[in-house]
Amino acid sequence: MRIFLAILTYFSYIFIIAMYTIKAAKYLKLPVHLRWELYPVMHEENYQYGGSYFEQVDWWTRIRQKRYLRGFLFLLKEYFVLGEYFQKHKAYWYFLYPWHIGFILIITFHILCFFGAVAMVFGITISSSSQSITGIVFYYAILFTGVVSFVTGAFGSVGLLIKRIYDENLKQYATPLHYFTYIFTFLIFISGFYAWYFIDPTLSEYREFWKGLITFKFIDVGCGAATHIILFNLFLVYLPYTRSMHYITRFFGFCLIRWDDEPNMRGGKLERKLQALLNQKVSWSAAHIKSGKTWGEQVEEPKMRS
Amino acid sequence: MKIEDISKKSEQLITIKPEDLMPLPYPYDTPDADPAMRELTQDQKNRYEASLDGVLAIGIPKPETKEIEEELIRKFLSGLAKLLTKENNWTFLQPLLHSLEYCVKCQICNDSCPVYVASGKQEIYRPTYRPEILRRIINKYLKKQSTLSLKLTGSDIELNWTLIARLAELSYRCTLCRRCAQVCPLGVDNGLISHEIRKIFSQEMGIAPKELHESGTVQQLKVGSSTGITPKALGNIISFMEDEIEEKTGKKIKIPVDKEGADILLLHNAGEFMAWPENTEAFAIIFEAAGINWTLSSELVGYDAVNYGVWYDDFQFAKIALRHAEVAKALKVKKISVGECGHAHKAMMVIADRILTGDLNIPRESAIPLLADLVINNKIKLDPGRNNFPITLHDPCNMVRLMGIVEPQRQILRKICPQFREMEPHGVDNYCCGGGSGFAIIQSMNFPDWRSAISGRVKLKQVLETFQDVISPDIPKYVCAPCSNCKGQIRDLFNYYSVFEKCNIFYGGLVELIANAMVDIEKPFIEWEWH
Numbered sequence: 001m002r003i004f005l006a007i008l009t010y011f012s013y014i015f016i017i018a019m020y021t022i023k024a025a026k027y028l029k030l031p032v033h034l035r036w037e038l039y040p041v042m043h044e045e046n047y048q049y050g051g052s053y054f055e056q057v058d059w060w061t062r063i064r065q066k067r068y069l070r071g072f073l074f075l076l077k078e079y080f081v082l083g084e085y086f087q088k089h090k091a092y093w094y095f096l097y098p099w100h101i102g103f104i105l106i107i108t109f110h111i112l113c114f115f116g117a118v119a120m121v122f123g124i125t126i127s128s129s130s131q132s133i134t135g136i137v138f139y140y141a142i143l144f145t146g147v148v149s150f151v152t153g154a155f156g157s158v159g160l161l162i163k164r165i166y167d168e169n170l171k172q173y174a175t176p177l178h179y180f181t182y183i184f185t186f187l188i189f190i191s192g193f194y195a196w197y198f199i200d201p202t203l204s205e206y207r208e209f210w211k212g213l214i215t216f217k218f219i220d221v222g223c224g225a226a227t228h229i230i231l232f233n234l235f236l237v238y239l240p241y242t243r244s245m246h247y248i249t250r251f252f253g254f255c256l257i258r259w260d261d262e263p264n265m266r267g268g269k270l271e272r273k274l275q276a277l278l279n280q281k282v283s284w285s286a287a288h289i290k291s292g293k294t295w296g297e298q299v300e301e302p303k304m305r306s
Numbered sequence: 307m308k309i310e311d312i313s314k315k316s317e318q319l320i321t322i323k324p325e326d327l328m329p330l331p332y333p334y335d336t337p338d339a340d341p342a343m344r345e346l347t348q349d350q351k352n353r354y355e356a357s358l359d360g361v362l363a364i365g366i367p368k369p370e371t372k373e374i375e376e377e378l379i380r381k382f383l384s385g386l387a388k389l390l391t392k393e394n395n396w397t398f399l400q401p402l403l404h405s406l407e408y409c410v411k412c413q414i415c416n417d418s419c420p421v422y423v424a425s426g427k428q429e430i431y432r433p434t435y436r437p438e439i440l441r442r443i444i445n446k447y448l449k450k451q452s453t454l455s456l457k458l459t460g461s462d463i464e465l466n467w468t469l470i471a472r473l474a475e476l477s478y479r480c481t482l483c484r485r486c487a488q489v490c491p492l493g494v495d496n497g498l499i500s501h502e503i504r505k506i507f508s509q510e511m512g513i514a515p516k517e518l519h520e521s522g523t524v525q526q527l528k529v530g531s532s533t534g535i536t537p538k539a540l541g542n543i544i545s546f547m548e549d550e551i552e553e554k555t556g557k558k559i560k561i562p563v564d565k566e567g568a569d570i571l572l573l574h575n576a577g578e579f580m581a582w583p584e585n586t587e588a589f590a591i592i593f594e595a596a597g598i599n600w601t602l603s604s605e606l607v608g609y610d611a612v613n614y615g616v617w618y619d620d621f622q623f624a625k626i627a628l629r630h631a632e633v634a635k636a637l638k639v640k641k642i643s644v645g646e647c648g649h650a651h652k653a654m655m656v657i658a659d660r661i662l663t664g665d666l667n668i669p670r671e672s673a674i675p676l677l678a679d680l681v682i683n684n685k686i687k688l689d690p691g692r693n694n695f696p697i698t699l700h701d702p703c704n705m706v707r708l709m710g711i712v713e714p715q716r717q718i719l720r721k722i723c724p725q726f727r728e729m730e731p732h733g734v735d736n737y738c739c740g741g742g743s744g745f746a747i748i749q750s751m752n753f754p755d756w757r758s759a760i761s762g763r764v765k766l767k768q769v770l771e772t773f774q775d776v777i778s779p780d781i782p783k784y785v786c787a788p789c790s791n792c793k794g795q796i797r798d799l800f801n802y803y804s805v806f807e808k809c810n811i812f813y814g815g816l817v818e819l820i821a822n823a824m825v826d827i828e829k830p831f832i833e834w835e836w837h
Contacts, residue, residue, distance in 0.1 A: 027400075027403075027404075030392070030399055030400040030403065031396040031400070032660070033396065033397055033398055033400045033401055033660075034397045034398060034620075034657050034659075034660045034661070035656045035660060036398070036401050036498065036656075036657075037708070037710075038484060038488055038707060038708060039706070039707055039708070039709070039710040039712075039734045040710070040734060041710065044710065046710075046712075049713065049733055049734070050707070050710055050712050050733055050734030051710050051711075051712050051713055052709060052710025052711065053710075054655060054671065054672055054709050054711050055675055055711055055713055055714055056675055057671065057675045057676050057679055058641070058669070059671060060669050078491060082491065083491075084414060084489055084490075085412070085414060085491065088414050088489060089412070089413075092414075096412075169416065170411070170412070170413060172308070172309065172429070173309070173411040173413065173438060173460075174411070174460070175458065175459050175460030175461075176457065176458050176459075177458050177459055178411075180458075243407070243408055243409075243410055245407075245408070246408045246410065246492050249404060249407075249408050249492075249493075250408075250491070250492050250493055252404070253404045253408070253494075254493050256400065257400060257401045257404060257495075258493050258495075261710075263659060264659045264660050264662070264663070264667060266663075266665075266667050270660070271663050274660050274661075274663055275663055277396045278661075278663070280392070280393045282393060282394050283393070284385070284394060284509040285381070285384070285510055286508060286509050286510055286511065286512040287512050288512070288524070288619075288621065288622065289509060289621050295624070298624065298625070299621070299624045299625045299628045
């Protein structure tokens with residue numbers, strides 16, 4: 001069992017990292033597109049009311065003040081607030097928010113377990129009565145993130161399941177996979193809760209399990225913790241097949257599409273990329289398009305005439 | 307109604323009943339205040355594919371044989387496949403795939419759509435409906451998912467001609483205002499998907515509304531303007547405008563045409579020359595007063611800023627954008643300035659930005675910041691007292707939400723209009739006039755009724771609410787719409803509901819208000835004559 005658990009854990013983490021990397025690379029390798037921004041653009045000077053550099057006469061002669069950090073912080077904040085949902089669909093937000101917080105915290109919990117295990121390898125005892133401040137901090141941080149994620153995640157999963165079933169707007173577009181996902185996540189969170197509440201109130205088994213993983217001295221864990229570990233690992237394998245990449249692509253979508261107001265300047269890098277794209281041949285077959293010719297050739301004729 | 311019903315043959319997928327429509331404020335708050343929308347004649351129903359909602363924007367003739375129908379289905383699929391390739395659609399591939407792959411169907415965007423809300427929340431107008439259909443077709447017919455996978459992902463749908471014909475019409479029930487995209491926390495853009503569906507029909511199947519393609523972009527490239535104005539006719543119009551300026555203001559102004567080396571090539575939507583020459587005249591008066599070195603062009607395409615390609619076809623778009631740049635280059639102007647036309651703003655400055663390279667990448671800007679500079683810095687003498695009537699501002703989506711030109715027009719109005727008041731919401735959160743994405747110029751069969759009763763409904767509600775305290779017809783009121791297409795839509799919308807007669811709400815552009823406030827013009831420039 002211990003070997004199985006260890007291999008499954010290694011595999012699922014490598015799998016999700018590889019899949020997410022491939023997907024992200026695929027996204028980022030897509031060609032530069034025509035501008036399609038939407039205001040407000042957060043890095044712009046007048047972002048408060050949605051103003052752009054087009055509000056200035058001879059805008060191309062002025063130095064632009066771009067504040068990328070503002071955009072980054074805006075997106076980061078939204079992860080923890082889900083403000084649009086709160087404003088536009090509160091009844092949904094009440095369940096979506098705990099569900100998301102459950103995910104964020106369960107990931108944090110596993111990261112902390114990993115670093116806690118590293119600390120243990122270096123001889124730090126992780127407990128509430130540890131001699132080391134680091135050990136105490138790890139103890140409470142792991143306990144807090146674990147328990148809160150189990151509770152909020154389980155609550156959110158059930159809430160969203162009910163909402164998808166009974167809300168007419170959501171029901172029409174819900175798929176069997178939606179329901180499966182909510183049930184699956186509920187099982188993950190509730191199994192974690194069960195293991196903590198009934199078997200391992202200090203979550204020491206998780207820390208030991210992670211220590212075993214990094215030292216290659218695998219250990220047996222109780223049935224409760226094992227169930228949770230297996231379910232969570234399977235979930236990691238399942239995630240790349242869902243729309244969960246939106247945690248990452250949301251950043252791409254905002255930075256590369258919605259806020260992409262980068263002007264094309266003569267002789268610039270962007271212009272060189274565009275010229276290459278305009279040299280591609282197209283195969284659209286409507287009568288007004290010359291199939292087999294390049295984009296550039298499509299628009300060359302007719303020449304100006306009076 | 308279920309999503310998959312779109313494939314099922316029936317006379318009409320939905321029927322819009324007057325009682326379903328979003329209520330309007332006084333004086334349109336009675337059950338009989340809504341004019342009856344025209345129904346299609348039996349002959350029209352027999353000839354065209356009208357089984358979506360009984361409204362026709364495109365008017366696709368019914369295929370005469372089964373073979374033709376099958377060929378159309380095959381072409382639709384081949385077009386959809388091309389839409390997903392880098393070579394054929396690098397222009398929008400990344401935004402398209404983002405929106406297709408990362409929508410979580412939370413429906414948070416629904417209530418931001420004016421068409422969906424105004425129609426009484428008809429399922430087919432829901433912003434997520436069209437993308438869902440497209441996603442299902444892709445999963446089943448292009449990705450060829452297994453039966454089990456289709457069931458699990460809810461992607462089962464039958465692709466037939468009924469679906470395709472309905473989807474074509476349905477892509478013209480979204481104004482591309484992109485309010486839905488603005489509220490999406492994941493950056494999904496359902497408006498873009500409508501745009502991309504239109505491209506399949508135009509670029510692969512040769513199907514598009516006549517007003518956008520044949521008498522739109524094709525005519526513009528051939529004759530010079532989508533209005534049909536030829537370079538010769540333009541000369542007559544300019545003479546007429548010069549005469550009218552003199553008659554109205556006593557000023558003898560020679561409108562510069564084809565002036566080589568001018569600082570500014572001013573590009574108007576040619577619709578202004580035909581329907582609202584006072585707008586182009588006001589520009590001439592203001593530029594003359596401010597001593598600006600500018601010119602119009604009489605070259606083919608160079609006197610019409612419109613670019614309908616931006617709504618339905620990347621190739622037609624690029625051809626026109628290129629012509630505009632070539633005209634400016636030949637005239638050796640320092641920059642192109644776009645007059646009061648929202649989509650021309652976006653087309654020329656934003657979308658064309660990544661089409662024009664090398665010496666065709668001529669600086670392009672909106673005329674509005676320049677006007678704001680003239681007004682705010684007192685470069686022309688103005689008396690705000692001449693505009694002392696209630697005024698509100700309509701924000702053209704293309705210029706505001708999609709370009710971020712928000713404040714300059716407000717700076718002008720705050721300076722010269724003592725009774726300026728904002729609509730709610732406004733700025734980047736504005737509502738579309740209902741004529742966006744080509745709707746304002748589509749006159750096909752009963753479509754104008756639909757765009758007044760449905761797509762323009764929220765705008766009408768906003769205008770009425772803004773003027774509710776002065777709604778009496780005794781008080782003249784003005785909706786400032788610095789966009790040709792928005793003005794066209796507002797004109798038709800107000801006509802449909804007799805708003806001018808019942809409430810005395812007039813509409814017009816921004817420059818007319820500036821000219822109206824000029825102290826050296828004796829008579830009021832705005833004549834309050836409905837047209």
